[in-house]
Amino acid sequence: xxxxxxxxxxxxxxxxxxxxxxxxxxxxxxxxxxxxxxxxxxxxxxxxxxxxxxxxxxxxxxxxxxxxxxxxxxxxxxxxxxxxxxxxxxxxxxxxxxxxxxxxxxxxxxxxxxxxxxxxxxxxxxxxxxxxxxxxxxxxxxxxxxxxxxxxxxxxxxxxxxxxxxxxxxxxxxxxxxxxxxxxxxxxxxxxxxxxxxxxxxxxxxxxxxxxxxxxxxxxxxxxxxxxxxxxxxxxxxxxxxxxxxxxxxxxxxxxx
Numbered sequence: 479x480x481x482x483x484x485x486x487x488x489x490x491x492x493x494x495x496x497x498x499x500x501x502x503x504x505x506x507x508x509x510x511x512x513x514x515x516x517x518x519x520x521x522x523x524x525x526x527x528x529x530x531x532x533x534x535x536x537x538x539x540x541x542x543x544x545x546x547x548x549x550x551x552x553x554x555x556x557x558x559x560x561x562x563x564x565x566x567x568x569x570x571x572x573x574x575x576x577x578x579x580x581x582x583x584x585x586x587x588x589x590x591x592x593x594x595x596x597x598x599x600x601x602x603x604x605x606x607x608x609x610x611x612x613x614x615x616x617x618x619x620x621x622x623x624x625x626x627x628x629x630x631x632x633x634x635x636x637x638x639x640x641x642x643x644x645x646x647x648x649x650x651x652x653x654x655x656x657x658x659x660x661x662x663x664x665x666x667x668x669x670x671x672x673x674x675x676x677x678x679x680x681x682x683x684x685x686x687x688x689x690x691x692x693x694x695x696x697x698x699x700x701x702x703x704x705x706x707x708x709x710x711x712x713x714x715x716x717x718x719x720x721x722x723x724x725x726x727x728x729x730x731x732x733x734x735x
Contacts, residue, residue: 496725496726502535502687502689522551522552523614528617533687536616552586557672560643564593620649625711629646687723691727
């Protein structure tokens with residue numbers, strides 16, 4: 479794992495690797511070490527996962543990590559489209575089943591339904607999410623700087639909700655095409671359920687994996703722009719325990735503290 483650079487930007491720790499494979503393996507190694515430590519100290523660990531191709535290398539390496547008692551891990555995910563069929567391959571619950579949950583069999587897996595009354599779905603998932611503290615959040619950053627589906631037009635650093643319905647902005651929907659998840663822009667759903675920014679930031683420890691040239695502008699904005707909802711990911715610079723893992727494609731060079 480070739481680490482090119484490490485440092486910080488405000489409170490955000492930054493590690494830059496030579497490749498997305500090295501990034502994913504390093505992040506998984508750190509996350510696995512943290513999970514083993516938590517599991518030695520408490521009965522259950524509660525985690526939130528992102529579902530996106532940017533997480534592939536991380537999830538594969540985490541699933542293969544030894545000596546993690548997944549039966550004591552309760553898993554959540556951070557967003558889901560509204561209106562897709564239950565077994566649609568684009569559903570984030572399907573993605574996480576395939577890349578992690580079916581492989582490691584967490585003790586509990588809480589999936590966001592894609593059908594039903596969206597308001598009721600948000601309320602029920604909020605109750606499950608807020609039943610106890612979230613120990614770990616594994617996330618990425620979107621091309622428009624979003625975290626989960628908190629796109630700039632709907633992001634709120636002081637959101638009173640934990641889970642809400644949002645309309646996806648055009649840049650977000652186009653990213654789903656760029657990622658190969660949908661064939662056309664019009665095929666991408668217009669609305670989704672998402673954990674809010676405060677809900678994500680309440681996680682005690684955050685691991686943020688952002689590889690690839692399509693994320694270059696978002697990484698630059700995250701590290702250098704003013705902290706604002708114009709780039710929601712800038713709020714990571716205020717979290718007391720977050721590490722950004724990126725690669726030379728997403729971050730060719732950067733000055734760090």
